[in-house]
Amino acid sequence: MKLLPATGRRATQKVVIGDNDGVITCFGIKKGEAVPVFKTLPGQKIARLELGGALGTPQEKIFVATGSEVKGFTKRGKQFLSFETNLTESIKAMHISGSDLFLCASYIYNHYCDCKDQHYYLSGDKINDIICLPVEKFSFITPILACQDRFLRVLQGSDLKYEVEIPGPPSILALNGGNGGHSGEELLYGTSDGKLGLIPITGTSLVHKWELSNEKKRGGILCIDSFDILGDGVKDLLLGRDDGMVEVYSFDSTGEPTLRYEQSSSESVTSIQGGCVGKDGFDEILTSTYSGWVMGLTTEPIHKEAGSGEELKISPEMQSKIASLRTELDQLQFKVLQERDKYQQSAQSSTAISAVPVFSVNDKFTLNSDDASYSLILEVQMAIDNVLVQSDVPVDLLDVDKNSAVVSFSRCDTESNGNFLLATYRCQANTTRLELKIRSIEGQYGTMQAYITPRIQPKTCQVRQYQIKPLSLHQRTHTIDPGRPMNTLTLTGQFSFAEVHSWVVFCLPEVPEKTPVGDSISFYFKNTFLDTQLECTYRKGEGFFKSENISTISILKDVLSKEATKRKVNLNISYDINEESVSHTLRMIHPKLEYQLLLAKKVQLIDALKELQVHEGNTDFLIPEYRSILEEADKLLEEYKKQPAHLERLYGLSKGSQRSLPWGHYQSFPAGQLCVYYFSANTIPSRHISTRLFSGMITDLFIDKFKFKGTNVKTKVPLLLEILDNYDQNSLISFFDAA
Incomplete structure (x- = not known):
C-alpha cells in the first residue's frame, strides 16, 4: 500500500493497494467515504507495489510485481508497461529509481535500465528486501540486499562490494527520513525478530548509529516509513509489526529514537504510510493488514467535551455517516441471508457441486534466541475456528500472553502411531491470528504439523509442516571464539558437496537449502540455550565439525551416520575429544543452573x-x-x-x-x-x-x-x-x- 503524492497544496492524497487477488485498487476519501479512482481486473498475486517516475519529478507512477512480470500504471489506472523479465522464479522484492529497476527473486538479483538487463548477482542466502541509495546524492548506483543470514550485502554492478552484519534476519529496508539523511547514506533496517537499527552504508566506518533491541518481545518489523506526524518539523519513524503493533518514534537532540505512541490491532501490519488522506489539514498514519483492512490513525480531534448543563449535538455530517453505515449494514445482512438460502437450495439439488473454499495462510516458524523457544505464528484472512497441533517428536507448548484460544490436550499412544503431542486450540470469534510457543529438545527431531480450520462452509482445513531439526536450538552467527577448547568430528568418504550440504541442512536451522557457490563453505552457530558454539566446514569428500559441547558432536555423529546409511554412502568417521571441553561446558551451564535453582x-x-x-x-x-x-x-x-x-x-x-x-x-x-x-x-x-x-x-x-x-x-x-x-x-x- 502506498500514498500517491498530493496534486495540490492542500489536496488530500489517494491510496493505492495491490492485493493477493492481483487487483490494484486506488481510492480517495471524501466526507468520510471511500471514493474509487480505478480498479484493475484480478490476476496473479501482487508481491510488491512501488511508486516511481522520472528523477526530480513527483513519484506518482505505480509499478507492481506479479510472478516474474512487472506492470506499470498511471495514477488514473492506465497501463503503460508490461515487462516480462528473464527470472525463472517469482519476484520477491522490487525497487524503482528513475529508469532503473531492481528486482530480486529468492536468491537472484537483477538490475534493469529501461527494461534492458544490466547487472546480475547470486546471493548466498535468501533475499528479503532491496533498496538503493538515492542516485541524486551519489554519482553511482548502490543497491543493498537484505539477506536472511543477517547480512546486508552492498553491491557495485554485478559484484559484491562488502557485507554488513546486523543482529537479526532483516525483513525490511528504508532510507532514513525517506532520503537517506543529509548524507544520503543512512539506512534503516527492521528484523524479523523485532530489532531496529540505523547504519551509514558507505564510508570507512560501518558502525551502527543506534540500535533498538526488542525488549518488550514484540513481533517482527514488516514495514517502515518516515513522516512528521507529531508536527515538530522533524520526520518521525513509523513502524508496523507482524503482531499488529503500530509504533511512532521521535528523535531527540542526540538523534536517538524515543517511543512516543503505540497502537495495537489483532492482525499483522503489512504496510504503513504517513500522509493526509481523510481531511485537509490533519495528518494521518495509514496502515493495511494481512486480511485486507485499511485503517487510518488521525491527528484530528474526535472527542468533544461539554460543560455542566450543556448538550453535545452530532453534526449533520456525522448523522449522515451513521445513517449510511446502518443502511449498508442492513443491505449486507440481507445479502448474506439471500446467499445462505441459495447455497442451501443448491446443496439439496441432485446436481449440486461442492467446491472446496480456497484460503491463504501466512505462517512463520522462528527460533527466539532470548529464551531458546520457537514461535509459530499462523494468520488467515478469515476467522480461525480451530488449530490442531500434532508432533511426532517431544515438544513443550508454552503459554503466550496474547493467545486467548482455549487449548486441550489429547492422550497420545506413542508406541502405535508415534505421536508425542496432540493439542487443539479453539479460537474465539473473529480471531485471525494465533501465536504459539514451542520448546524442543536437541537430539530429538521430526515433524510438527498444524491443521488450520477457518470458520467457513463447507468445512476445510490446510496443513502446514515444520521440521524440528536435531540441533534445533542452534542459531546462525558469523563469528566464534577461537580460544575455546574444541572437540572435532571429521567425516571423509565418497560424497559430493551437495550431499554433505543437504545433511547439514537436515541437522541445523537457518542454513540455505541451495548448495553454496564454490568448492567449500564454513558456517558458524551458537546454541541459544547454553551459548556454546559450533563450526561446520565441509567440501566434496570431507567435513569438519567443531564444538566445545560433546553432546553437539555426539548428535551430529549419530544423525550424519544415519543419513549417510540411508543414502548408502560409506562414511569414515573420526573424532578428537578435548578433555578440557567438558569442564568448560559445565562452567558455561553453571550461571544458568544457579539462577534457576535460586529462582525455584x-x-x-x-x-x-x-x-x-x-x-x-x-x-x-x-x-x-x-x-x-x-x-x-x-x-x-x-x-x-x-x-x-x-x-x-x-x-x-x-x-x-x-x-x-x-x-x-x-x-x-x-x-x-x-x-x-x-x-x-x-x-x-x-x-x-x-x-x-x-x-x-x-x-x-x-x-x-x-x-x-x-x-x-x-x-x-x-x-x-x-x-x-x-x-x-x-x-x-x-x-x-x-x-
Whole structure:
C-alpha cells in the first residue's frame, strides 16, 4: 500500500493497494467515504507495489510485481508497461529509481535500465528486501540486499562490494527520513525478530548509529516509513509489526529514537504510510493488514467535551455517516441471508457441486534466541475456528500472553502411531491470528504439523509442516571464539558437496537449502540455550565439525551416520575429544543452573512468606532478602511461569510430552510439569537417536563424554542426579572427572 503524492497544496492524497487477488485498487476519501479512482481486473498475486517516475519529478507512477512480470500504471489506472523479465522464479522484492529497476527473486538479483538487463548477482542466502541509495546524492548506483543470514550485502554492478552484519534476519529496508539523511547514506533496517537499527552504508566506518533491541518481545518489523506526524518539523519513524503493533518514534537532540505512541490491532501490519488522506489539514498514519483492512490513525480531534448543563449535538455530517453505515449494514445482512438460502437450495439439488473454499495462510516458524523457544505464528484472512497441533517428536507448548484460544490436550499412544503431542486450540470469534510457543529438545527431531480450520462452509482445513531439526536450538552467527577448547568430528568418504550440504541442512536451522557457490563453505552457530558454539566446514569428500559441547558432536555423529546409511554412502568417521571441553561446558551451564535453582527456591518461599505477612501484619521482622522476595513476588512468579522445565532441561529430565516408558510403567505428563524419575541400576534404557531419554544438557554431557571413550556409565546416572539435587559446581566437575 502506498500514498500517491498530493496534486495540490492542500489536496488530500489517494491510496493505492495491490492485493493477493492481483487487483490494484486506488481510492480517495471524501466526507468520510471511500471514493474509487480505478480498479484493475484480478490476476496473479501482487508481491510488491512501488511508486516511481522520472528523477526530480513527483513519484506518482505505480509499478507492481506479479510472478516474474512487472506492470506499470498511471495514477488514473492506465497501463503503460508490461515487462516480462528473464527470472525463472517469482519476484520477491522490487525497487524503482528513475529508469532503473531492481528486482530480486529468492536468491537472484537483477538490475534493469529501461527494461534492458544490466547487472546480475547470486546471493548466498535468501533475499528479503532491496533498496538503493538515492542516485541524486551519489554519482553511482548502490543497491543493498537484505539477506536472511543477517547480512546486508552492498553491491557495485554485478559484484559484491562488502557485507554488513546486523543482529537479526532483516525483513525490511528504508532510507532514513525517506532520503537517506543529509548524507544520503543512512539506512534503516527492521528484523524479523523485532530489532531496529540505523547504519551509514558507505564510508570507512560501518558502525551502527543506534540500535533498538526488542525488549518488550514484540513481533517482527514488516514495514517502515518516515513522516512528521507529531508536527515538530522533524520526520518521525513509523513502524508496523507482524503482531499488529503500530509504533511512532521521535528523535531527540542526540538523534536517538524515543517511543512516543503505540497502537495495537489483532492482525499483522503489512504496510504503513504517513500522509493526509481523510481531511485537509490533519495528518494521518495509514496502515493495511494481512486480511485486507485499511485503517487510518488521525491527528484530528474526535472527542468533544461539554460543560455542566450543556448538550453535545452530532453534526449533520456525522448523522449522515451513521445513517449510511446502518443502511449498508442492513443491505449486507440481507445479502448474506439471500446467499445462505441459495447455497442451501443448491446443496439439496441432485446436481449440486461442492467446491472446496480456497484460503491463504501466512505462517512463520522462528527460533527466539532470548529464551531458546520457537514461535509459530499462523494468520488467515478469515476467522480461525480451530488449530490442531500434532508432533511426532517431544515438544513443550508454552503459554503466550496474547493467545486467548482455549487449548486441550489429547492422550497420545506413542508406541502405535508415534505421536508425542496432540493439542487443539479453539479460537474465539473473529480471531485471525494465533501465536504459539514451542520448546524442543536437541537430539530429538521430526515433524510438527498444524491443521488450520477457518470458520467457513463447507468445512476445510490446510496443513502446514515444520521440521524440528536435531540441533534445533542452534542459531546462525558469523563469528566464534577461537580460544575455546574444541572437540572435532571429521567425516571423509565418497560424497559430493551437495550431499554433505543437504545433511547439514537436515541437522541445523537457518542454513540455505541451495548448495553454496564454490568448492567449500564454513558456517558458524551458537546454541541459544547454553551459548556454546559450533563450526561446520565441509567440501566434496570431507567435513569438519567443531564444538566445545560433546553432546553437539555426539548428535551430529549419530544423525550424519544415519543419513549417510540411508543414502548408502560409506562414511569414515573420526573424532578428537578435548578433555578440557567438558569442564568448560559445565562452567558455561553453571550461571544458568544457579539462577534457576535460586529462582525455584524463591518461588517456593513466596506462599510461606505471604502467610507470615498476613499473620504478623507487617514484614519489618523479616531479613532484607525475604522482604525483597515478597516485594518482587509477582515478577518472580511471572518469570517462573514463562520458563517452565528449565531445570529439567539442564538436568536431563525434560518430560514435557506424554510418552510410553518402554521398561514398564506408563504415565501421562502435562506440558511443563516438573517430574523426577528414580532408576535402579538395571532399568535405565539405552539412548537411541530418536528417543534420547536423557535429553537435558548435563545428563547428555555425562553420557556422551564416556560414550566416546567406549564406556557405559548409565549405572552412574542416579548418583549424578543426587549430586545435582545438592548442586555445587566443584562437586559436579569432580564427579565428571572421577567417573
